[in-house]
Every structure is written in structure tokens, then in C-alpha cells.
Amino acid sequence: MNTAPATEIKEDPIYKLNRDYLLNFTTDAARRIEAMRSSEALDVLEEQPAHVLARVFERLNPGAADNLLKQLPEAVATELLKTIDIRSGSALLSRCPQERREALLARMDKGIAKEYASLLEYPEDSAGRIMQPHVVAFNQSVTVDAAISQIKRRKVSSLHHLLLLDDNLRLVGSVDIQRIALADGHETLASLSSPVKAVVQSLDPREDVVAKMEKHRVDAIPVVDMDNRILGVIEGQNLIDALRENLASDMQTMVGASKDERALSSSVFAVKRRHPWLQINLLTAFLAAAVVGAFEGIITKYTALAILLPIAAGQSGNAGAQALAVTMRGLTLREISMRHWLRVMLKECGAGLLNGLGIAITCSAGIYLWSRSFGLALVMALAMIVSMTIAGVSGAVVPILLKRFGMDPAQSSSIVLTTVTDIAGFMSFLGIATLLSPLLEAG
Amino acid sequence: MNTAPATEIKEDPIYKLNRDYLLNFTTDAARRIEAMRSSEALDVLEEQPAHVLARVFERLNPGAADNLLKQLPEAVATELLKTIDIRSGSALLSRCPQERREALLARMDKGIAKEYASLLEYPEDSAGRIMQPHVVAFNQSVTVDAAISQIKRRKVSSLHHLLLLDDNLRLVGSVDIQRIALADGHETLASLSSPVKAVVQSLDPREDVVAKMEKHRVDAIPVVDMDNRILGVIEGQNLIDALRENLASDMQTMVGASKDERALSSSVFAVKRRHPWLQINLLTAFLAAAVVGAFEGIITKYTALAILLPIAAGQSGNAGAQALAVTMRGLTLREISMRHWLRVMLKECGAGLLNGLGIAITCSAGIYLWSRSFGLALVMALAMIVSMTIAGVSGAVVPILLKRFGMDPAQSSSIVLTTVTDIAGFMSFLGIATLLSPLLEAG
Missing domain, CATH: 3.10.580.10 (CBS-domain)
Structure with missing residues (x-):
């Protein structure tokens, strides 16, 4: 078995004295080396065996250590990294320029290189990836x-x-x-x-x-x-x-796209992350369809109702999205916390009601012009007021509730909300139409 | 007319000498005053007439000037502010603690106080409101x-x-x-x-x-x-x-809510800002309704189509919203620019197609179970593939186009997009149903 150290130990008394100092008063020596010009420091360190270098590098401040590691001959640096405690070594390597790091890893045995590589692999969007390795x-x-x-x-x-x-x-x-x-x-x-x-x-x-x-x-x-x-x-x-x-x-x-998707990610990556939420959305869409289905009778009788369904759902959907965006912003910027839920809800209730009234007027006017049916216009006006109020309140409540139950209020709040506003829109429109169907007859 | 200066000029030779120095070598004197302890500086300045103070304060660095202004007797400070160039004065006042500022303004003539107040009034969300006035x-x-x-x-x-x-x-x-x-x-x-x-x-x-x-x-x-x-x-x-x-x-x-609305803004404020966009959304909803109206014939024949409309629009709406969010993020973070439009569009086209295929399978299976109509299931499957592909492409194209035409890509992109996806959803679903209506008959 060959036990000779890779770096030959010079038995020159000066190096021996240096080595004794480096080994026995490492902390003190490290402070002195940090204070040297790097050429001087290299003179002192270059000829020392790896176990001495390892002791010293475990004590050198990162800036000085990084600087010296860059300038040590590759063979010496590799020996140092093989000998030094692997976590100190990986801290050194992680702050090393990429080229140099790869060159050093390439010189090591596969086993240890692999161990280092796994310690150095910071996942996308982790602190390790975004940090600046040059520290003072x-x-x-x-x-x-x-x-x-x-x-x-x-x-x-x-x-x-x-x-x-x-x-x-x-x-x-x-x-x-x-x-x-x-x-x-x-x-x-x-x-x-x-x-x-x-x-x-x-x-x-x-x-x-x-x-x-x-x-x-x-x-x-x-x-x-x-x-x-x-x-x-x-x-x-x-x-x-x-x-x-x-x-x-x-x-x-x-909207159920993942945080790590970028505009130029591949289509397949996008589908993998988005698809599950689309399937969940499908379930909720079936729910909305079931609501419409429950009113099949009246739709068969008055096809105009089917034609106006997109308006009922669209307006409440948009009113809800506005309330959601404003509430989310408040939560994100910590302008509001849980204890404001009632104030936010009342505000959105008021805003929904007022917006509903405004939309009711123009919308029912439009419908009257189109259908000449007073009943249909009235049904839509009432539905707008009811559904936009519900939508406003829901837009405020959904993210607050998600947060209350320890979930990320951003996570798919838009999908949850759309379900609520769709159902609110359909139910109020078709429900009111059923209640007031004699008026539709008259129209 | 009373032209006597408000601060009495001491004719003590030292003050006179100081005054000559301050007036004739103001820049040099300002450097010296900055270097003094503030008690010394106050000794030198306090007894000088306002026009001398004004000259000096127009040359003092902000830190020193702010510090001295705080310590000058209120009467002297007020005289100074009345005499100094109003813009230099308003820079001084804007960096002054609020209480002191109000006290000084209260002592001035109404006219000049008003002029200062108007210069000091920074609108909400302006740089003046968010800046830190203590500068070095x-x-x-x-x-x-x-x-x-x-x-x-x-x-x-x-x-x-x-x-x-x-x-x-x-x-x-x-x-x-x-x-x-x-x-x-x-x-x-x-x-x-x-x-x-x-x-x-x-x-x-x-x-x-x-x-x-x-x-x-x-x-x-x-x-x-x-x-x-x-x-x-x-x-x-x-x-x-x-x-x-x-x-x-x-x-x-x-979603057409304004930037300056906060979660705890009043309902009336919210309505004022949001309502115009809701009215615009109403117009687009009428457009979507018109599309459905164009297919009145087939809806009257097959009420099931009306029941399934929410699914057709909902899925394409969500797929579009995902594409929009990812593209918007790319534009906001400058990960993409205009010249990437084709790549982004192709990506979203691919993602829309793949997502459409996946949703087509589960959705048509669900519809077949509900209706036992092979024709209806096929119509929905095809509609999903077509409309989700269109939705994906639109989600990418809408913000890029808005930006291309010099508009803020965020501004109401969601409202524009919903219109597109609603119409795509309805048109593909009802259009394909019309084309394949013999199959619906058979179902």
C-alpha cells in the first residue's frame, strides 16, 4: 500500500517551524495569513501537506480562503479538498467560481466528487441559487x-x-x-x-x-x-x-399555474403543472352546469334565458375578481390581517351592491331593447344586484378563509372564486326567473 | 410702510464682521458653519438679519441646514423662511419634522403659508410621499x-x-x-x-x-x-x-380595479374606480350572449347544450387565465420581451392543445355518463380541444399586443381575455354541435 502523501513534505527547518505554528496555533496563524499579501500567504502554504492546509483553511475567513483557494495549484487545492472536513470543503467550493469548481471536482475520485456535487446542488429558486457567494x-x-x-x-x-x-x-x-x-x-x-x-x-x-x-x-x-x-x-x-x-x-x-413556471418554460412543463388544476376546475364547472340543469324546465320554455346566462355569470365573475385582487393585495402587503375580515366583507358587500345597482340599470335597459320583455329585464336587474353582491363578498372572503385555514391565500383562490361566482350568477338569474315566471309569460 | 427688519441688527463689530463674511464669502462661510458644533453655529447665526440667514441657508448642506433650522427660535426661523427663495425654503420645510413644519407655517402670513403648503403637498403614491427626508x-x-x-x-x-x-x-x-x-x-x-x-x-x-x-x-x-x-x-x-x-x-x-384602491378603502371609492370597467365588461358580455343567441335554434332543440355552456366557457376561461398570468409575469420581470412573442405563443398553443386533450377525455366521459349521448360527448371533446388551444394562445397574445400598442399590459387584460375565451368557448361548442347535429339526434 502506498501511504506516501501526495504533496512531498519539505524538511527544510523553516517549513517545519511554519508547520508547527500552523498546526498548534492555527487560529492565530489564520489571522496572520489573512493579513498577508496573497503571494506571501501562498509561499507559506503551498509546500505544506494537505492535513496542515486543511486545518488552516478551516480557520481562514471566507474572503481570504476563497482568494487563496483560487490561486493554489490545482493539485494542491484538490488534495486540500479531499482532506478537509467535507462541509467546510463544500462551503469553500460553493463560493468558488464555477470553472475552477468543475476543474477541481474533475480531479477528485468519483466517490468524493459525487459527495461534493450533491452538497453543492441547490435546487432552482432556493436561497443557494440566488445568493451572492462573494462575502466579506x-x-x-x-x-x-x-x-x-x-x-x-x-x-x-x-x-x-x-x-x-x-x-x-x-x-x-x-x-x-x-x-x-x-x-x-x-x-x-x-x-x-x-x-x-x-x-x-x-x-x-x-x-x-x-x-x-x-x-x-x-x-x-x-x-x-x-x-x-x-x-x-x-x-x-x-x-x-x-x-x-x-x-x-x-x-x-x-389561477393554478405553479410558481416555478416561466413564460418560456416548455409546453410539457406547463401542462404538468397546470393540468391538475384544470381537472379540478372541470369538477367545479360540472357543479355550475348542474345548477343550470336544475332549471332545465324554465330554460326549455324560454330560450332567451340560456342566451343571457353568459351575462349573469360574466358580470358576477368580474366583480368577484376585482374584490379578490384588492383583498389579495391587502393580505400580501399586510395592509389587512384576519381581524379585518368583517370590515373588508362589509366594504365589498357595499361595493357589490352599488356596482350591482349600476349594472342592473344599463343591463336591463339593454335587455329590454333587445327582447321588449319587461319581465326579462326585471329578472336580470334583480339577478345582477343579488349576484354581484354575493360575488363581492366572496371575493373578500375566499382568500381570508384560505388564509384562516392555514393555506396560501393565493393558491387557486381564483378557481374557487369562479365556481362561487358562476353558481351565484346562474342561481340568482334562473331562480329569480322561476319565481317571476308569470312576468316572463307576459313579456 | 414699515421696512424695519423683524430681527434687530446688532451693531456690535463682531456681528458686523461676521455678517460681512457671511454675505461676501457665503460658500466658504457655509463650509465653516457645517463643520461647527450646532451651538457654535447658532451663536453665529441667531443674531443675523433674515436676509443674511437666507443667503447662508441657501448654501448649507441639507443635514446641517435641517439641524440648524430645527434649533433656531421659531420667530427667527419664520423670518428666514419668509425671506429665503421659496423653493429653497420648501426644500428645507419638506425635510423638517411635521410638528415643527406646522408650527412655522402657522406663524407666517396666510399668503406665503399657502404657497409653501401647495409646494409641500405631495400626492398619495408620489415619490415625495415615500421618500425619507433625512439625507446625508x-x-x-x-x-x-x-x-x-x-x-x-x-x-x-x-x-x-x-x-x-x-x-x-x-x-x-x-x-x-x-x-x-x-x-x-x-x-x-x-x-x-x-x-x-x-x-x-x-x-x-x-x-x-x-x-x-x-x-x-x-x-x-x-x-x-x-x-x-x-x-x-x-x-x-x-x-x-x-x-x-x-x-x-x-x-x-x-381586473379593472385601480392601483390606488386598498383593501380598506371605502365602498364608494371602490365603486368609482371599478364601475367603468364593469360597464365595459357588460358590453363584452352582451357580445358573448350574442354568440349564444346566434345558435338559438339548436339550443331550443337540445336544452342539454344550454346546460353545458358553463363548462365550455369555464374551462377555456381558466386555461386562458393561466396563460395570461405566466405571460404577464414574464413581461413584468422582463424575462421576455416583444421579440419572444412567437415562442411564447407556440408554447401556449402546445400547452393549450395538450391540456385540451386531457380535459376532453375526462369531460366527455363525464358527459357521456350523464347524458348517454355519444354525440354530445364528442361535441364537447372537440370543443374543449379547440377552445382551450385558442384560450392559451389568447392568454399569451393579449398582454403582448397591449404592450405592443403602448398600453400597460396589466390594464384590464383579464377583461379583454375573458371576452375572447367566452366567445371561443361558446362558438366552438355550439358551432361544432351545429356541424355534428345529426350525431346529437342519434344520441
Whole structure:
């Protein structure tokens, strides 16, 4: 069996001394390496065996570690990643440029490469996919001056917070860059630290990121792994994009299309996600048809009723959709909560009634002109008032009820509502027609 | 006529010397006053006549000016505001805490108070309403050290950019706070300046703010008046809130409710905004009814057709709404643009066809079970395939066409679409029934 280490150990006393220091005072050594120019740091590290490198990299702050990993010879970097604890290694790799990452994975044994790949695979729309992997993080014991000189060297382009880590690279706090600008140079970062209000894990879905951002009203969220090791940050445009996508996809869930469908997704993908809801919609359509069927007698007698059915259902459907959209917006923006249900309902009841009255006038006038039947016009007028009021109330109540029962109020609320408004429209129109059928006779 | 100044001029030589300096070297004096503690600055300014104060305040950076205005005796502040150029004055007042502003306005003559009030009245959802009036702005000739010591004194809580002004308080650039942290103390802010990519005026609507933010991908937008004088900044949570409200209100415009309606707006307000679209919807519903009316003959013969009408329209309506939501999201998030119209249309055509096939199977099975009529089941199956394909294509085409013709694709796209899908549903179902009526006979 060949047990010789892949990297040959130089027995030059300086390297030996360095190695002893790196192994026995790793935390201290890590701070010193972070403060070096990267060429100096590479000189110190390049010839060290992988197990020493692994110890050091488990202590280096992400910025310095990322920078050095990029510059280590591929062979050395691969050995390091094979030796280092796999979760520290995957944090390193996840922040690595894609090309470099692939080159390093290609050099590893299949087994370990596969293990890394599975840790690095963030699902679509997960926090890991939207995060920015270039983070600026420092050990909390570093002084302001040391941090500033490291930031200057790294030429970071836009920076609002520094993340603070403990000796095990766990996230322990953050410092607003403005506090750095105003602080004395010899203060430690720890003394300026504020707690991190919200973090997400790399596999958390985008909705959770947005929900935490909204709950804690922060404009940057660090992404960590299970051990609270920093993987990246979601902030600025990335966060804004996440928010926009999240809100825009609410429109999709309302009609039973899934959040992850995009305008240019394939037809097959679209069908897979939308079809189940269309089948459910079919069931509800049968229900609406059954309502019409219950009035078969009067329809057979007055075909005009069948012709006017689209108007009855269409107007209440639209009035309901308006009430739904406004209520959904209120829930989404937290302008209203559950306890406002009565106020919202009364408002929509009033709006439905007033809109119903207005539509009743023009609609029945139109019908009278067309049919010259006073009875038919009256039936439609009454049906409009009743069904549009019901539709308004339903538009407010459906999403509030969905939320009350712990469901996403966006999820298919539009499908549920259409059923309600269809049935309300048909039932009020045909029901009133049945009640007033003597008037239809006269018409 | 009484021309004596309201503030008595002390003829003490020191005040006179100060006054000469303030009047003749105003820009220079303003820089010095900004650098003073506010008690010192007040000592210098308090006893000066209003026209001198006005000259100086027209040159002071907003932070310093706001701070001093707050501490000046009310009588002096009122005189200052009466004397200063009204637009400089309204910029000062708009950044003033509300209570203080009202107290100062109450002390002025009605005429000038009214003029100020009209300049300060930002309409709902305008940039002026959502901006944060506490800005950190400096003359561009100030050094980094001087800026830092002023920021330290003012205890600003969260700060990402410094705005840079010329001697006339016009916005000329901005400096990222991180560049301040890394710069040498003696550099001028001008040497660190980057151009301001986007500004808005205080009366610009929220949509413009969001559009500029998206176009320039910035996370802070200064609000200026017509003379490019800074009134405030929209950034962080204010910007995010603007974005969210803007997106959420898209849902409302799709169904013809206005952007400015909130869940708790009054019923009357809701009716005013929604009713016109309901009347338009009524017209389109008459159109759909006319289509059904054209098939009166066959409906009279087979009442079952009337009963099944809700299914024909309901399914195509829902399929269309799904296509619309996904396409709208693509347009809103700029995932697609006009040139993708063919790809999107083909995708939705494919999705509509496949969904139509699936629904045709279950739907015709259901109808056969209910009616035992093979003909009726076949008619519905064919109608589903045709109408759901048309609905899918329309859902993609309607918003793209609205945008093509320079309209807001959100505006009432849902109302337009419902008309199309209703007519497609009725026409295909009743049309195919007419063509295949011998089969219905047999059923």
C-alpha cells in the first residue's frame, strides 16, 4: 500500500517551524495569513501537506480562503479538498467560481466528487441559487484597521455589511460598513457588532427568504449551512429580484399555474403543472352546469334565458375578481390581517351592491331593447344586484378563509372564486326567473 | 410702510464682521458653519438679519441646514423662511419634522403659508410621499475627514451613500460609504464621487420610481425638486415597499380595479374606480350572449347544450387565465420581451392543445355518463380541444399586443381575455354541435 502523501513534505527547518505554528496555533496563524499579501500567504502554504492546509483553511475567513483557494495549484487545492472536513470543503467550493469548481471536482475520485456535487446542488429558486457567494467576513477579533487594509487589498466593489465569524467560522454578528468608517482603527470588529436578525439556509426556498426579509425588515440576509458557516449573502439586487419573482408568481398560483413556471418554460412543463388544476376546475364547472340543469324546465320554455346566462355569470365573475385582487393585495402587503375580515366583507358587500345597482340599470335597459320583455329585464336587474353582491363578498372572503385555514391565500383562490361566482350568477338569474315566471309569460 | 427688519441688527463689530463674511464669502462661510458644533453655529447665526440667514441657508448642506433650522427660535426661523427663495425654503420645510413644519407655517402670513403648503403637498403614491427626508449630503469640496467628523456628530443610524452637492446645493454625485471607509482622510469627496444614475422628482408617481430603480439597477434613488435640489432619498425598506405595492397593484389593474384602491378603502371609492370597467365588461358580455343567441335554434332543440355552456366557457376561461398570468409575469420581470412573442405563443398553443386533450377525455366521459349521448360527448371533446388551444394562445397574445400598442399590459387584460375565451368557448361548442347535429339526434 502506498501511504506516501501526495504533496512531498519539505524538511527544510523553516517549513517545519511554519508547520508547527500552523498546526498548534492555527487560529492565530489564520489571522496572520489573512493579513498577508496573497503571494506571501501562498509561499507559506503551498509546500505544506494537505492535513496542515486543511486545518488552516478551516480557520481562514471566507474572503481570504476563497482568494487563496483560487490561486493554489490545482493539485494542491484538490488534495486540500479531499482532506478537509467535507462541509467546510463544500462551503469553500460553493463560493468558488464555477470553472475552477468543475476543474477541481474533475480531479477528485468519483466517490468524493459525487459527495461534493450533491452538497453543492441547490435546487432552482432556493436561497443557494440566488445568493451572492462573494462575502466579506472577518474573524470578530480582527481590528478595524486590519479589516480596512484587507478590504482595500481585495478591491470589493460594493459592501454594506461585514459579517463576523468566531474561530470556527460560525456567523456571530455583523457590522454596518458605516460604523467601520466612523470607528477608531484599533477597536475590534466584535465591539462594533450587531446581531444578525435573520439568516437562511442554502436549501430554503425563495419564499422563505422573502418572508424573513419582510418580517425582520432587513436588506441583506446571510446564507449559512447547517453548521452556521457562511455560504453567501442575498442582498441588493438579488434580494429585490427574489422579491419581485415571488410577488409575480402569486398571480400564477391564483389561477393554478405553479410558481416555478416561466413564460418560456416548455409546453410539457406547463401542462404538468397546470393540468391538475384544470381537472379540478372541470369538477367545479360540472357543479355550475348542474345548477343550470336544475332549471332545465324554465330554460326549455324560454330560450332567451340560456342566451343571457353568459351575462349573469360574466358580470358576477368580474366583480368577484376585482374584490379578490384588492383583498389579495391587502393580505400580501399586510395592509389587512384576519381581524379585518368583517370590515373588508362589509366594504365589498357595499361595493357589490352599488356596482350591482349600476349594472342592473344599463343591463336591463339593454335587455329590454333587445327582447321588449319587461319581465326579462326585471329578472336580470334583480339577478345582477343579488349576484354581484354575493360575488363581492366572496371575493373578500375566499382568500381570508384560505388564509384562516392555514393555506396560501393565493393558491387557486381564483378557481374557487369562479365556481362561487358562476353558481351565484346562474342561481340568482334562473331562480329569480322561476319565481317571476308569470312576468316572463307576459313579456 | 414699515421696512424695519423683524430681527434687530446688532451693531456690535463682531456681528458686523461676521455678517460681512457671511454675505461676501457665503460658500466658504457655509463650509465653516457645517463643520461647527450646532451651538457654535447658532451663536453665529441667531443674531443675523433674515436676509443674511437666507443667503447662508441657501448654501448649507441639507443635514446641517435641517439641524440648524430645527434649533433656531421659531420667530427667527419664520423670518428666514419668509425671506429665503421659496423653493429653497420648501426644500428645507419638506425635510423638517411635521410638528415643527406646522408650527412655522402657522406663524407666517396666510399668503406665503399657502404657497409653501401647495409646494409641500405631495400626492398619495408620489415619490415625495415615500421618500425619507433625512439625507446625508455634503458639498463636494469637503474632505473625507471633515465628512466623517460631521457624520459622527449627527449620529446617523444607517447610511450607505453620501450625496454630493455643488455650491448651489444641486446634486452632482454620490459616494458609497465604503469608499469613505477606505479613503485617505484628506481626499475631497469630489475625488471619490460616482455619478448618480437615477433621480426622481417629488411629484413622480411610485411606478416611475420603481421603473427607474429596475432600469438602472440601483438600490437608492435621490428625490430632487425642479432645480435638482435634494429633498430626500428613497432607499432600503421604502424602496422595497414601493416595489411591493407596485407589483401587488398589477393584480388589480388586470381586473379593472385601480392601483390606488386598498383593501380598506371605502365602498364608494371602490365603486368609482371599478364601475367603468364593469360597464365595459357588460358590453363584452352582451357580445358573448350574442354568440349564444346566434345558435338559438339548436339550443331550443337540445336544452342539454344550454346546460353545458358553463363548462365550455369555464374551462377555456381558466386555461386562458393561466396563460395570461405566466405571460404577464414574464413581461413584468422582463424575462421576455416583444421579440419572444412567437415562442411564447407556440408554447401556449402546445400547452393549450395538450391540456385540451386531457380535459376532453375526462369531460366527455363525464358527459357521456350523464347524458348517454355519444354525440354530445364528442361535441364537447372537440370543443374543449379547440377552445382551450385558442384560450392559451389568447392568454399569451393579449398582454403582448397591449404592450405592443403602448398600453400597460396589466390594464384590464383579464377583461379583454375573458371576452375572447367566452366567445371561443361558446362558438366552438355550439358551432361544432351545429356541424355534428345529426350525431346529437342519434344520441
